[in-house]
Amino acid sequence: MKKRILSAMRPTGRLHIGHYFGALKNWVELQDEFECYYASADWHALTTDYADTKQTQENAFEMLADWLVSGIDPQKSVVFKQSNVFEHSELFLILSMITPLGWLYRCPTYKEQINEIQNKDLSNFGFLGYPVLMAADILLYKADFVPVGEDQLAHLEFTREITRRFNNFYGEVLIEPQAKLTKTAKVPGIDGRKMSKSYGNSILLGEEDDALKVKVQDMFTDPLKIKKNDVGHPEGCVVFAFYSIFNDDFENRCKECKAGAIGCVQCKKNVFENLSAFMKPLAQKRKELLADKSYLEKILKEGNQKASHTAAATMAEIRKALKF
Ligand code: TRP
Secondary structure (H helix, E strand, C coil), X not given: CCCEEEEEECCCCCCEHHHHHHHHHHHHHHCCCCEEEEEECHHHHHHHCCCCCCCHHHXXXXXXXXXXXXXXCCCCCEEEEHHHCCHHHHHHHHHHHCCCHHXXXXXXXXXXXXXXXXXXXXXXXXXXXXXXXXXXXXXXXXXXXXXXXXXXXXHHHHHHHHHHHHHHHHCCXXXXXEEECCCCCCCECCCCCECCHHHCCCCECCCXXXXXXXXXXXXXXXXXXXCCCCCCXXXXXXXXXXXXXXXXXXXXXXXXXXXXXXXXXXXXXXXXXXXXXXXXXXXXXXXXXXXXXXXXHHHHHHHHHHXXXXXXXXXXXXXXXXXX
């Protein structure tokens, strides 16, 4: 029997190349070895974007298209939408009964985002309960592993703690999941900060040549390397980071840069070509997928059914354990 994986992303629109190298590429690779469930966590998106839901449907389609062009295969994995599997809300409610508030208030992601996100009012119950909903996502499928980035580790630890608490009260029903941390390539934004849509520094999946050209042009390089022959410092250089992702001979490039044997113009040209070649097939396929939504709808419908089947079985066990 294959071990089971569950992971999810919040549908907030088009994905960028940081999502691809940071998570999706890994999700794709896991599909053969594991039974994978991949969810569009639209209720999670609602915890912060509750005030305006006009984009919800479109965002879900955009994200699904990006998953598919990246290699997520609905024949292999169950691809579904959280809000279509009502059991997530039922388990969320039950878990909320046994969640000590202190566990939520001391969650580092909560503290961080409450301080950092200024343009939205996050003093709501749903946002505080974010990790509870995430635990419900995972536990419903009795996932053995959850591929997550480091930023989500605290949430996974919360899930493990709430699992023990639940099993302690009601018997060994839920499975304590393990984080599956993967060594992923760190992709900086074009300005050198973390790639993020809100920073306006991202390269989208399926980006076309015109836009790519401008973005590569704008990429930050070593400020001390002005002329081609100047000695460079590739460690902090965005162009070099991208070069390393796409080219096996990056060590050689590093040496050349440090020796002043190659200039930034040449390096940018290479990276543009890399990105362009990588994006072309994605761009084509994503256009086709989004031109006719019926295929995307069909995938979600089938995925929702499969997910519901598993979730319903777990929920039945849970109700029995609670003597409901
Ligand atoms: N919180 C995750 C993120 O922002 C998304 C998510 C929701 C998730 N439910 C999940 C991830 C369950 C893993 C498992 O990236």
